[in-house]
Amino acid sequence: MEMREWSVVAGSFAGFQLLFSIVCPLLSRALAPGYSRLAPGKHTEWNSRLVSTIHALIVGLFCLYILWFDDAVNADPVWGDPRLVKLNVAITCGYLLYDLLLLACNWSSMGDSFFVCHHLAALYAYGYVLSRGVLPYFANFRLISELSTPFVNQRWFFEVLSYPRSGNLVVANGVAMTVAFFLVRIAVIPSYYSKVVATVGTPAFTRLGLGPQVAWILSSVCLDVLNSIWMYKIGRGLYKVLANVVRKGEGGRPEKQNHLSCSHVNNHLD
Structure with a gap:
């Protein structure tokens, strides 16, 4: 790893620690x-989720820029010029290290193995x-999933502030969360794995060696197995909330409402 990447990780x-503690x-x-x-x-959790949202927006939007405009990475997904991707990944690594430290310091309330x-x-x-600068296209593609994180965090903000789950803002965010999650984590699966299949067995893939191949x-x-499970639970939760809203609109008695998604989704999507 070059000094530039170490500097970005440290910075x-x-x-992110400064954002959490002061900003x-x-x-x-x-x-x-x-x-x-x-x-x-x-x-503590509020501040950590606000930092998570800021990180997700920075990294997610940077990912879209690379996907649309970095011709070198798109032309050679395994060994293309990784400079911009390495910068984005270094930002994420710094965030992950900050978050691990935060979890360790608040394990009794936020710890999760x-x-x-x-x-x-x-x-x-x-x-x-x-x-090694390998797999820049695929590393960048995975980070696009961060764009669903702000909606998940916003759901928690509404909940902790005691917004009614049938309120317009909460329902609108639930719909946006479901759509965003589907678009950046589920709908991209066919495109991602078609690129994977096209790459496996090529000389570029062979050059990677066993370690990067297995990790990738x-x-x-x-x-993607986890994303599919979470998508099912998010969709099921949203369906129940929307059905309850419709039932109330028709003058019926609302059922006891469930969360838009399971607690694991709310805690783990970042």
Whole structure:
């Protein structure tokens, strides 16, 4: 890994820590009156989710730029010029390290072994991108999934502020969350794996060696199995909420409402 990547990782780690400790509390107190009424433990998770949203927007939008305009990466998905992708991955690695430290410091309230495994696996896979510059197209493609994270976090903000789940804003965000999740995590699966199939067995693929090959294929399959399970639960939750809204509109008695998605989705999508 070159000094530039190390500098970006370190700068990203420090920047997200600064956002969490200073910027997010100030912004939240100014823009969200309900923030000050939350319990201290909720402040920690609120700030962490706001940082998560900022990271997701930075990385996700950068991914779209690379996908649309980086001809070198699109022309050679395995060994194309990785400079922009390495920059984006380094930002994400800094964020993952910050988040691991946050989890360790708040393990009693936020600790989750699944989350730790996810972060460590991601750091392992991204390490190949940063150290060897391999698979830039595929690394960039995976990071597009971050664009669904702001809607998941916004759902938590509404919930902790006690917004009614049948309220217009909550339902609208639930629909947007479901659509965004489907578009960036599910609808892209055929395109992604068609590129994978076209790459496997080529000389470029062989040059990777066993380590990067296993890390790439195994992590991709595991993530997409999880994404498919989460998509089902999100869709099922949204259906129940919309059905309840329609029932209320028709004058019927609303059923006890469920979350738009399971707690694991709310905690793990970042």
